[in-house]
Amino acid sequence: METKQHKILIVEDEESIQKLLAITLQQANFDTILAVDGEEALEKVLDEQPDLIVLDLMLPKIDGLEVCRMLRKQNIETPIIMLTAKGEEMDKIVGLEMGADDYMTKPFSPREVAARVRAVLRRTGERGQSNEKVLVSGQLTVYPERLEVYLDKERLEFTPKEFELLVYFMKNPNRVFTRDQLLQAVWNYDFAGDTRIVDVHVSHLRDKIEENTRKPRYIKTMRGVGYKFGE
Structure with missing residues (x-):
């Protein structure tokens, strides 16, 4: 074929x-x-x-x-x-x-x-082609197949890349990722990329899902390492 x-x-x-x-x-x-x-x-x-x-x-x-x-x-x-x-x-x-x-x-x-x-x-x-189940963390609910995200029953809007990063985080709760690991996993780069793109997308996610971006509930910064998702 x-x-x-x-x-x-x-x-x-x-x-x-x-x-x-x-x-x-x-x-x-x-x-x-x-x-x-x-x-x-x-x-x-x-x-x-x-x-x-x-x-x-x-x-x-x-x-x-x-x-x-x-x-x-x-x-x-x-x-x-x-x-x-x-x-x-x-x-x-x-x-x-x-x-x-x-x-x-x-x-x-x-x-x-x-x-x-x-x-x-x-x-x-x-x-x-994804066939994921509903992902839930605290007041945050994600439907991977429908490309929908709700925060306390309010639907949020995300770019395709923001959505994919959020899904990846929620599928791997409490795991610490370096920026390079996120770049490889979400952007599929097989070579060294610009890790600033990860920081930009994390910042956008926090603006949308966190009540207080300075004290994030969901996406936490692990100083000197990277990021971790966990309520």
């Missing part, structure tokens, strides 16, 4: 980078679609329905952050990997807050591009 090729939308206005991404992903057995600005990207998402979007931040007409925000506002949950330049630390954080699943900093290696795309697709595929 022939395996379906994943369709990747590359949104990049710099021709040399666009070509590098397209060739790299095609060699890795992905189908590629191209867009050079934010408006075209939004059209291609609706028309082509890609499996993943590689999205540059600095785009003509509509920038990458706004494209991400508009897609998530329309409840389009297609995984997004953002491309950022060095020094755009705040843009990375804002992008993650708007629902991006991951980011890469230019310049990047072709090997990293393919690995990141595979990791995100693998994670989202596993999420769709």
Whole structure:
């Protein structure tokens, strides 16, 4: 039986980078679609329905952050990997807050591009095939199959990556994880990644589930080590 090729939308206005991404992903057995600005990207998402979007931040007409925000506002949950330049630390954080699943900093290696795309697709595929039971801790209830989280009967909204991190924590209560372990387990990276992405997502989770983020009830910081989930 022939395996379906994943369709990747590359949104990049710099021709040399666009070509590098397209060739790299095609060699890795992905189908590629191209867009050079934010408006075209939004059209291609609706028309082509890609499996993943590689999205540059600095785009003509509509920038990458706004494209991400508009897609998530329309409840389009297609995984997004953002491309950022060095020094755009705040843009990375804002992008993650708007629902991006991951980011890469230019310049990047072709090997990293393919690995990141595979990791995100693998994670989202596993999420769709999950058959987990309801997870409960204190007033927090998570339904993995329905992608729903409730805190004392109030439904909370999470990005796909925040949801996956929370589920991983709740499936492993009272276990201490280093940032590298969380990066490997949740982001599926087989190489050294930027552990700051873990801290950003933990901070977002705390903002949503903790009554007092300075004295967290659920996600505790283990100084010099990492994090532990446990009521």
